[in-house]
Amino acid sequence: MNSQLACVTMLTDFGLSDETVACCKGVLLSKGLNLPIIDISHEVPPFDIISGGWILAGALPFMPLGAHLAVVDPGVGTERKIVILHVQRGDFLVGPDNGLLMEAARRLGGIKKAWSVCMERSGFKKISSTFHARDIMAPVVGDLGLGIPPSTLGEEIEEKALIDYPLAEPKQENGKITGSVAYIDAYGTVRTNILWRSLKGNVKNLKISSSWLFSIPVGRTFADVAKGDLVILEDSWGYVSIAINQGRASDLLGSKPGDPISVEFTM
Amino acid sequence: MNSQLACVTMLTDFGLSDETVACCKGVLLSKGLNLPIIDISHEVPPFDIISGGWILAGALPFMPLGAHLAVVDPGVGTERKIVILHVQRGDFLVGPDNGLLMEAARRLGGIKKAWSVCMERSGFKKISSTFHARDIMAPVVGDLGLGIPPSTLGEEIEEKALIDYPLAEPKQENGKITGSVAYIDAYGTVRTNILWRSLKGNVKNLKISSSWLFSIPVGRTFADVAKGDLVILEDSWGYVSIAINQGRASDLLGSKPGDPISVEFTM
């Protein structure tokens, strides 16, 4: 079923300073896994499911088939489920059931089957109250990477029982499209969940939260506008982003993940 | 003897911005090593042997058998020894003889044999005055990973000749246990070297350095107390830690690695 898996990936909000990420990798290797382990990011802003889910979704389409471990888990220690998603492309995604995995699953063709991990079935060792990534999720990913079927690790659940990605799909009406800020990158560029190709005709005005910005220029790269000027452009994943040439758009606009954003255009 | 090694790990205080970590990995690969190389952390606070040693000890029990390179080395360029420790579990630990490796060695069952690396025996190339990780320690780890016996790399030394981990074992007396701060994590959580299971009965009061804090609540997770409140809890490695829900306990308490800490409890 998954003999074709070619990698394991990891995304967390653990940071790189302590031993938490390494502990998870140690668990994977201790299982006998011999796939390459690729770090997507361990610097997701703490507990930020929107940002973590967006980065995960930006990375996985460029990965070969894999078992993907994603952990941004404000609910660790509560009753939230830990889930395994098998997607149309063939990958497995493992993480908390809080929406983190859902945008990535959608971009890999959608969910084929989902399981809720059963603590009883899986032969886990001692489980700590706050480090389920190491004690539950990494062992599950290791097992999947070894070809163990997910049905032996959890109970099948319906897709509609899963918690969705926090950002709603953008809505379009009369030359205006409204979506959300999905991620602020290290340069302060505001990445949105509005598909670039959904902008018909000429982009005119931009509404960030409740303020309108008029006649923002559209560019192909940052350098298409003068230093310090705002520019709206297609990001490297096909979505609308707003940047300042050699400046931080997020600081000027006061944007953060989850904020509404609207674009007006003329046909 | 070490044909069963399954990984090489690295822990340093080099940071990730320059080429120092990569140079060490290049040396390992150039030796022909083909084990996975796992980064434990390269963001140990500079020269902080207590923190580095504690993180190493937290990671290694979750790794498969390996050759482990750990470098926090304020004495580089002085007469301090470079040592190879062979532990009961079967791993090799390589690093400066300054206590950095000792807590990890203890958690892997204790030291079976130890060697002091001999510059003469090992066929090293040019050795710089300040980068022994690249010029001496990485070649030693590479050799161990290839199955070369440590006796050809150094001279056997007695365990009692080794410098110990800086933190003393916690001491217990009359319903009070006194240990040390071992690590401040990225969230400001104060991790101590006091085993959670050594607290008998109910935890009552906490003494940080010379100040008493009365009736700190015991929780299972941060979220068991109100936002901004202190909580004492078991960390993911079985030790006592002190946190603030959505705040930085280390800032409030002024704690740093090495500080004494006492816990009173009632039977």
Add this chain to the structure above:
Amino acid sequence: MNSQLACVTMLTDFGLSDETVACCKGVLLSKGLNLPIIDISHEVPPFDIISGGWILAGALPFMPLGAHLAVVDPGVGTERKIVILHVQRGDFLVGPDNGLLMEAARRLGGIKKAWSVCMERSGFKKISSTFHARDIMAPVVGDLGLGIPPSTLGEEIEEKALIDYPLAEPKQENGKITGSVAYIDAYGTVRTNILWRSLKGNVKNLKISSSWLFSIPVGRTFADVAKGDLVILEDSWGYVSIAINQGRASDLLGSKPGDPISVEFTM
């Protein structure tokens, strides 16, 4: 031709927080590459070709033969070339034609052949305007790692058509040598491009930009001078560096990459 390649390395100014580095690695794995991928640094100061080129040059001599991807690319989206350099040692270097690769190529014996990547030849998928590392360079590195000859990926160009590394070779005259600041490390140590062995006799005075510093002591390590004092010493790659024991020389001296620096010495 390149069946002996033993690794792929990566150096970028992308940072580690978002999914950009992982996307490149995903492209490499998706090509079927099964060489170890070593990160040299992803924390090159943004757009800083001098620093990036210097770090790359410090790392590659310690790597086994490889295909090396280096991306510090302020000109992305403009007409700048993407080049493949085949060096005397046998490695391939891939990156933008802006001087970034040139110092490393020099230290690996110099350039044997160079190619400019042809978009037409290479069977690329959709190419974004701002992420050529993922869309062009990583596929090229993957192909080289698989043994595909560079002549099928680009058009041969002459070495003299390539843009050089921004720092000129140091110049020597009458007991004085003048070079440049090449890199400021995480500790504020000022690394220069002046070879230590080019200092004849006794080092006397140091000129940083336009200010003279007299009688700086020469040390073997930082600790050879008192806390807070300046020291001039040989760095771990054989070049002149200026440090402050437990302080930041770059802050005191106001140095940045590219600044001129002169050393006077007496025979």
